[in-house]
Amino acid sequence: MRALLLLCIFSMATRKVLYAQKDTVAWFTQPGVTLLNGDKYTSAAITAVTGVHYKQWYLGVGAGIDYYKVRSIPLLAELRFESKLKAAPFVYARAGYNVAWALEHQHTKPYVFWGTNSVFNNGKYAAAGLGCYVYRKDDTGVALTLGYSAKGVTELYDETIWNGTRTVTESRKLDYVFRRLDIGVSYRF
Template structure:
């Protein structure tokens, strides 16, 4: 009788140990691609931008490498490292992002034959955004931030001296610094 009472008393305790929640397993790294397009506003006009970023997500953190095309005054191709932090793992969450890298000049244009040299410069972009996850583990993202880009260029000057007088060669150096507000819309898969 005592052994039966012991078994009846201990049986619920074994059941409770089975019901206790198991510790959550840490999810491994997941590969993600972010494709986004947007508008760069500032200076005298607005311009179009297109970017793609490939990297790995671990819980709330994402790190990757990206490239894109920017179409304002001096067209350029940024190559950058991208870091993002999601505030939560819920379906809708805010995130912070920061990009840093090199901004390369677009290839020389036939119409700009006076360009002698173009040098890459600094690229930075940082901001905040909203991420809306879908049921298929994809997501829509919208963000607003501040973009800074630099380029250097050397141009050969034109002179209008008449013949037979030979004109001296003149060179102009330009250090372009573009500061823009960046509003982007994209998709994560």
């Protein structure tokens, strides 16, 4: 996370110098907030992507905090293509690794005195969508996006069952893939 912060600061420091040279590779940073709406939940996510762009192509890496159902940290790579129109509509795709970071109340707990709390394993993250800039000056601007994303996590826990004569411990594994609609706003500098 410290490396990502340093990369953002370096990006801001070199931005003005590189923008003057239109056909060179330049740095960008784009933090954003997203509303996530799935089949059972509505939640939010915060992301920050930083990277390089050349002409209309943007390639970056980023991280965020995703609060949908099970809190997690998506570590992602993003590829974006922007048109040359004034509103600069664009398409984007993200892919990466989803690190589970569940809150205490999100764990499955045993119903009786014995058993274990659940443990979450990491999964995959993917997103794609469309967007456009509602305000744009030079190479900075405010963007609105509409997309679709999916994140995966696996929950593991032991469940103790009384079958009438003895207790049996069963290991449970639940694979979750959360699919959601994304509506976001971000600022690129």
